[in-house]
Amino acid sequence: MLPNAPPVSNQTLREYQRAIHQHNDALINDMPKVEMHSILNINTRLPCKTLSELKSTYRLLNDLDAGGVDGGMERFFDLYYGGFNVLRDEDDFYRLAMNYFQKAASMNIRYCEPFFDPQGHTRRGIAFEAMIRGFQRAQVEAAQILGSAMEHYQQALPYRYTIFGIGLDSLKVDLPPLLFEEVFRRARSDGFKITCHCDIGGGGGADRIDHGLHAVDDPLLLQKVQERDLGMTICPWGYLCYSGEAEIISRVRTLYNAGIKMTIGSDDPSYMEDIWLNNSLYLLRKVGDFTNYDFLQLQKNAIQMCWAPAKIKAAILEELQHFWARWETQRPST
Numbered sequence: 001m002l003p004n005a006p007p008v009s010n011q012t013l014r015e016y017q018r019a020i021h022q023h024n025d026a027l028i029n030d031m032p033k034v035e036m037h038s039i040l041n042i043n044t045r046l047p048c049k050t051l052s053e054l055k056s057t058y059r060l061l062n063d064l065d066a067g068g069v070d071g072g073m074e075r076f077f078d079l080y081y082g083g084f085n086v087l088r089d090e091d092d093f094y095r096l097a098m099n100y101f102q103k104a105a106s107m108n109i110r111y112c113e114p115f116f117d118p119q120g121h122t123r124r125g126i127a128f129e130a131m132i133r134g135f136q137r138a139q140v141e142a143a144q145i146l147g148s149a150m151e152h153y154q155q156a157l158p159y160r161y162t163i164f165g166i167g168l169d170s171l172k173v174d175l176p177p178l179l180f181e182e183v184f185r186r187a188r189s190d191g192f193k194i195t196c197h198c199d200i201g202g203g204g205g206a207d208r209i210d211h212g213l214h215a216v217d218d219p220l221l222l223q224k225v226q227e228r229d230l231g232m233t234i235c236p237w238g239y240l241c242y243s244g245e246a247e248i249i250s251r252v253r254t255l256y257n258a259g260i261k262m263t264i265g266s267d268d269p270s271y272m273e274d275i276w277l278n279n280s281l282y283l284l285r286k287v288g289d290f291t292n293y294d295f296l297q298l299q300k301n302a303i304q305m306c307w308a309p310a311k312i313k314a315a316i317l318e319e320l321q322h323f324w325a326r327w328e329t330q331r332p333s334t
């Protein structure tokens with residue numbers, strides 16, 4: 001790790017962003033993947049059906065400058081909650097989810113467990129049912145349309161959007177996970193999996209931790225994660241883009257080398273400059289010297305960590321192993 005390295009300059013971040021947007025890395029693109037850390041959120045490519053819809057969307061977003069980097073995490077959450085305003089009815093949630101599923105399919109993501117934030121919407125007066133119905137319509141349609149392109153794994157293409165788990169998101173500074181223990185306990189007894197979207201400790205009883213990169217700074221915490229064999233979903237671009245800390249990538253490397261069961265997610269591409277899963281993986285190639293074998297290992301971890309039924313996990317793992325064997329024969333790997 002680099003002690004007290006100066007922050008990464010905006011210019012360097014722009015250079016990384018360009019490189020990881022434009023990459024054409026065949027292994028990363030073609031490898032079958034699992035993504036568990038992507039938030040269904042207003043997307044800059046959200047299609048508008050009419051000119052007046054486009055105008056009203058523009059008016060809603062006019063005050064928001066959705067361009068990361070400056071302002072840190074506080075700024076991120078201003079944008080994040082401000083952007084919710086463009087999601088109003090079932091159709092909006094349907095299109096939001098479809099947009100993600102289409103993007104995921106184009107990146108060879110075989111299974112995904114995206115997050116959504118119901119409280120951010122219900123407090124604006126949006127009915128919970130409108131969200132769920134929109135997501136479910138997209139789930140069913142995506143399974144039909146996108147699934148048909150990959151006949152040999154039809155049963156393993158669960159672009160399903162059912163609620164699998166309950167988590168915690170946003171800034172945890174004033175709201176430690178302990179405050180939500182009651183909800184988590186109830187959710188667990190009702191059969192849900194638990195994940196905790198947090199960066200430091202906390203998350204008593206969680207099955208998985210989303211973020212948590214700073215665990216590498218605390219050997220005791222790292223040991224705990226190892227002992228409990230907790231999976232971690234790490235989103236390197238979000239950290240780098242909003243904190244500018246030079247140590248981010250070496251932290252990811254330390255976590256990986258420590259044998260923690262971790263995988264990579266895109267977090268929130270709408271507010272993180274259109275950086276999706278494949279781009280985030282390429283960031284690790286470019287800046288973190290991750291090898292082909294490391295990418296294979298990250299996907300194996302992801303398959304283990306996800307909450308898919310065993311049959312689906314086995315099918316994706318088999319596809320991944322075939323993919324790797326083919327790759328090794330055609331292009332000996334690093």
Ligand SMILES: [Zn+2]
Pocket residue numbers: 037197210211235267268
């Ligand atoms: Zn996140």
